[in-house]
Amino acid sequence: MDSLPTLPIPISFISGRYLLFSIDAVTYLRREHNICGVLIGTLPQIPQQNVFLGLPLELMPEEARVLVDRGVACIVDEAKAHDGMKSLLEEDRRQYLRELESQGLHATRILSDRKGQQRDQALKKLDEKAKAKAKAKAKATKAADDNASASSSAQQDEPASVVDLFADDGSNPASSSKPLTSSTPDAQLAMGITPATSYPPLPHPSSSSQLLSKPEVPLSYPLFAHLHSRGYFLSPGLRFGCQYVAYPGDPLRFHSHFLVVSAEWDQNIDLMDIVNGGRLGTGVKKGFLLGGPEKSREEVNSEAERVESVRAFSIEWAGM
Known part of the structure; x- marks a missing residue:
C-alpha cells in the first residue's frame, strides 16, 4: 500500500x-x-x-x-x-548513504529469492514431464510385451527419468540432500538505489x-477548476485540437467524454469554430464543450468567484 x-x-x-x-x-x-x-x-x-x-x-x-x-x-x-x-552534516550524509545501501541489499535479496523460485518451478516442470513420458512409454512397452523376459528386456532399454539420470552421482537438484544455494546477497554488490526526491536527507x-x-x-483556468470540482480528470488536449480533454474517471479506466475549449463570456466566437469543434468532437466520439465564467476579472475580488460563475455548453453534430 x-x-x-x-x-x-x-x-x-x-x-x-x-x-x-x-x-x-x-x-x-x-x-x-x-x-x-x-x-x-x-x-x-x-x-x-x-x-x-x-x-x-x-x-x-x-x-x-x-x-x-x-x-x-x-x-x-x-x-x-x-x-x-x-x-x-557529514554524519547525516553517511547515515543516509547507509540507508540507501540497506535498501539496495533488501532489493537484491528479493530478486535472488524470486529467481530461486522461478528456477525451482522450471526444474519441477521438467521432472514432471520426464516422469510422465517415461510412464507412458513403460505402459506402451508393457502392453506390447508377450512374456516376462521380453518385458524385462524392454525395461532395461527404457530411458531413465530425470530423477534416475542423477540418482548415482547425487547431483539431481530435485532429489539431492543438499539444496542448491546461490551466493548470498550480502556477498554481492547491492543494487544501486537512486532516490527521486531530496526529502530526506x-x-x-x-x-x-x-x-x-x-x-x-491562463484565462481558461475557471473552466478547468469548474470541471475539476465536478469530478472530471483533465489532461492537455493538444492531440485533439482543444485546450483540455475531460474524462469522467481515471483515464486508465475511461475514455474521455469532452473536448474542452474555454472562452470569455463576452468574447466574439466565429461560428465556424463552433461547427469545426462540433464535427471534430463527434468524429472522435466526444462532445464539444464550450464554456467560461460569466463574470470578468474586473467584476470579482477573487478567482474563486469566477469559478463559481462558470457556465458550460456541450455541442454535438447530429446526423453523423
Whole structure:
C-alpha cells in the first residue's frame, strides 16, 4: 500500500515547470484529487523512448493552482531549497548513504529469492514431464510385451527419468540432500538505489523556500477548476485540437467524454469554430464543450468567484 505523503505536498518549481518527483505524491494526487499530469522522465541511454516514461511528473499550471488553492500542495523554489545541502552534516550524509545501501541489499535479496523460485518451478516442470513420458512409454512397452523376459528386456532399454539420470552421482537438484544455494546477497554488490526526491536527507521544505505567489494560470483556468470540482480528470488536449480533454474517471479506466475549449463570456466566437469543434468532437466520439465564467476579472475580488460563475455548453453534430 502506498504511504501517504506529508501535506502540503511540495511541488518543485524548476525553470518555469511544476514537477513532482515523489511516486507517493503522484499516486496520492491521482487517487484522491483527480490529478494526472504528464510523465516526462526518460532514460539517458534511450532519449527517444516515448512509450513508458517515468518520473518526474509535470503538472499543468492549472493543476498546480488547483492543488495550492485547496491547501493540498505548495510551490517550492528548488534552487533555494537545495541550499540546505551545503549545511548538511557529514554524519547525516553517511547515515543516509547507509540507508540507501540497506535498501539496495533488501532489493537484491528479493530478486535472488524470486529467481530461486522461478528456477525451482522450471526444474519441477521438467521432472514432471520426464516422469510422465517415461510412464507412458513403460505402459506402451508393457502392453506390447508377450512374456516376462521380453518385458524385462524392454525395461532395461527404457530411458531413465530425470530423477534416475542423477540418482548415482547425487547431483539431481530435485532429489539431492543438499539444496542448491546461490551466493548470498550480502556477498554481492547491492543494487544501486537512486532516490527521486531530496526529502530526506533534506527536511521537509520550510516556508522560506516556498513561493508566496500562486502559479500563473491562463484565462481558461475557471473552466478547468469548474470541471475539476465536478469530478472530471483533465489532461492537455493538444492531440485533439482543444485546450483540455475531460474524462469522467481515471483515464486508465475511461475514455474521455469532452473536448474542452474555454472562452470569455463576452468574447466574439466565429461560428465556424463552433461547427469545426462540433464535427471534430463527434468524429472522435466526444462532445464539444464550450464554456467560461460569466463574470470578468474586473467584476470579482477573487478567482474563486469566477469559478463559481462558470457556465458550460456541450455541442454535438447530429446526423453523423
